[in-house]
Amino acid sequence: MLKLPNCKEVALALLQARDNGGHPLPWRQRLHLRICRACAAFGRQVRLLDRAGAAWRHYSETDTPDPGASAPKQK
């Protein structure tokens, strides 16, 4: 009998994959995502939050110039 990870393990794997820079999930987790609506929805939310977070980081970085990251603009 095939043993699939439970929802908790899949959610954890999704978050870890995101932290690793979008590494692909192991096939067991991917299979679970195909048959479990809750985890599929969670995966979409993680990606959405990831994009929103990246956009927010970009916004906050451009809003407050980071000393040392780039030379200040001169007019």
Ligand SMILES: [Zn+2]
């Ligand atoms: Zn699940």
